[in-house]
Amino acid sequence: MPSRPVDVLIVGQGLAGSLLAWELIRQQARVMVIDSGETNASQVAAGLINPVTGKRLVKAAEIEQLLPAAMDCYQQLALAFKQQFFVPIPMVRLLKSEHERHIAQQRLVQAEYQAFLTDEPSCPPGINSAFGVLQQLQTGYIKIRQLLKCLQDFFVANGCYRQARLDYREIMFQPHLQWQDWQPRHIVFCEGHQGTVNPWFGKLPFQPVKGEILYCKTQAVSPIRILNFGYWMIPTEPHQFRLGATFDYTNLDTQPTERARHQLIQALTEVYPGLHPVEIVEHQAGIRPATQDKRPFIGSHPVYRHLHIFNGFGAKGSLAIPWYAQQFAAALNQAASIPDTVHVRRYYDSHFPSA
Numbered sequence: 001m002p003s004r005p006v007d008v009l010i011v012g013q014g015l016a017g018s019l020l021a022w023e024l025i026r027q028q029a030r031v032m033v034i035d036s037g038e039t040n041a042s043q044v045a046a047g048l049i050n051p052v053t054g055k056r057l058v059k060a061a062e063i064e065q066l067l068p069a070a071m072d073c074y075q076q077l078a079l080a081f082k083q084q085f086f087v088p089i090p091m092v093r094l095l096k097s098e099h100e101r102h103i104a105q106q107r108l109v110q111a112e113y114q115a116f117l118t119d120e121p122s123c124p125p126g127i128n129s130a131f132g133v134l135q136q137l138q139t140g141y142i143k144i145r146q147l148l149k150c151l152q153d154f155f156v157a158n159g160c161y162r163q164a165r166l167d168y169r170e171i172m173f174q175p176h177l178q179w180q181d182w183q184p185r186h187i188v189f190c191e192g193h194q195g196t197v198n199p200w201f202g203k204l205p206f207q208p209v210k211g212e213i214l215y216c217k218t219q220a221v222s223p224i225r226i227l228n229f230g231y232w233m234i235p236t237e238p239h240q241f242r243l244g245a246t247f248d249y250t251n252l253d254t255q256p257t258e259r260a261r262h263q264l265i266q267a268l269t270e271v272y273p274g275l276h277p278v279e280i281v282e283h284q285a286g287i288r289p290a291t292q293d294k295r296p297f298i299g300s301h302p303v304y305r306h307l308h309i310f311n312g313f314g315a316k317g318s319l320a321i322p323w324y325a326q327q328f329a330a331a332l333n334q335a336a337s338i339p340d341t342v343h344v345r346r347y348y349d350s351h352f353p354s355a
């Protein structure tokens, strides 16, 4: 069979592979996307966009680039597919200690946090929060499942999608880069947590973390804002919400557990007793492709320069992937460079022993 040339073969159709493919196609590249078709982290994720996180209420690194790029990307996709994927909703952050309250007060007077945080003098009705609350701005969630389905249909319609699991042994380097009947100039691995078994990039310091999430119904009216209390509750319909997510670094499987279900419901009941009883309609688990230094892995292999990785977006894929997809697509076209902080070259000496 004759070889079919493409510019980029993308392995993985989670949010990373999908948005990278979309960006490359916009730049007129010939792209082929393959995916094993299994449920992935992106389909499980709540898709929250939350610029300020953690106990110390810290802005995400490069938020000034990430947030506008994300908003622009999801808006373009909304226009292309004639449906909204980003749902903006403000978030109420429950402060859990005197220390957190102190940090919140500091942040509220810092100029660089004004766009993201605002004071809320009293707790919303029905919420227990001994140390008060804060309102977070520019928050919301992405309807990732719907978005991935639209993008997959688009790739299929354009003849650039195949459901297949890539067997690494089928990649040939001579006389040219080849996988099955495809002859790509570049291969980009967007494999999520399965990147840990990749023969070229699997030694990178990944730190995969399992997360579980519940889809719930309640007779009570759920609040109109996202509640962030260590876990989060995202209202989706008047009597429906999503509740998540757990962090488990040890049991790296995708089985929902009774333990996580109990943990989530108990935590919600403590802060919002009036919502009880809650009916759980769906319970899912997935594995976040997190990294030890909390930064993505982007860039080419030190020896096999046509093999690349675009992975490691951890718990912040919805916010971070659009900007880095733009940067990486431009870098493949030699029109920009990948920022040093996320470039995989930071591990060339330590994690590519044969290079």
Ligand SMILES: Cc1cc2nc3c(=O)[nH]c(=O)nc-3n(C[C@H](O)[C@H](O)[C@H](O)COP(=O)(O)OP(=O)(O)OC[C@H]3O[C@@H](n4cnc5c(N)ncnc54)[C@H](O)[C@@H]3O)c2cc1C
Binding pocket: 011, 012, 013, 014, 015, 016, 017, 034, 035, 036, 037, 038, 039, 040, 041, 042, 043, 044, 045, 046, 047, 048, 049, 164, 165, 166, 167, 190, 191, 192, 193, 194, 195, 210, 211, 212, 213, 244, 245, 246, 285, 286, 287, 288, 289, 311, 312, 313, 314, 315, 316, 317, 318, 319
């Ligand atoms: C419970 C939970 C809640 C989360 N909540 C949020 C949130 O609120 N906000 C947020 O931003 N992020 C959240 N995340 C994280 C988010 O899921 C990730 O940041 C993002 O989706 C990762 O996307 P990805 O494309 O890198 O990986 P994935 O979505 O896992 O996609 C990787 C794809 O590659 C495919 N693949 C792998 N190897 C091969 C191969 N050899 N051949 C073919 N295909 C292959 C897989 O089948 C998969 O489809 C959450 C994650 C979990 C688990």
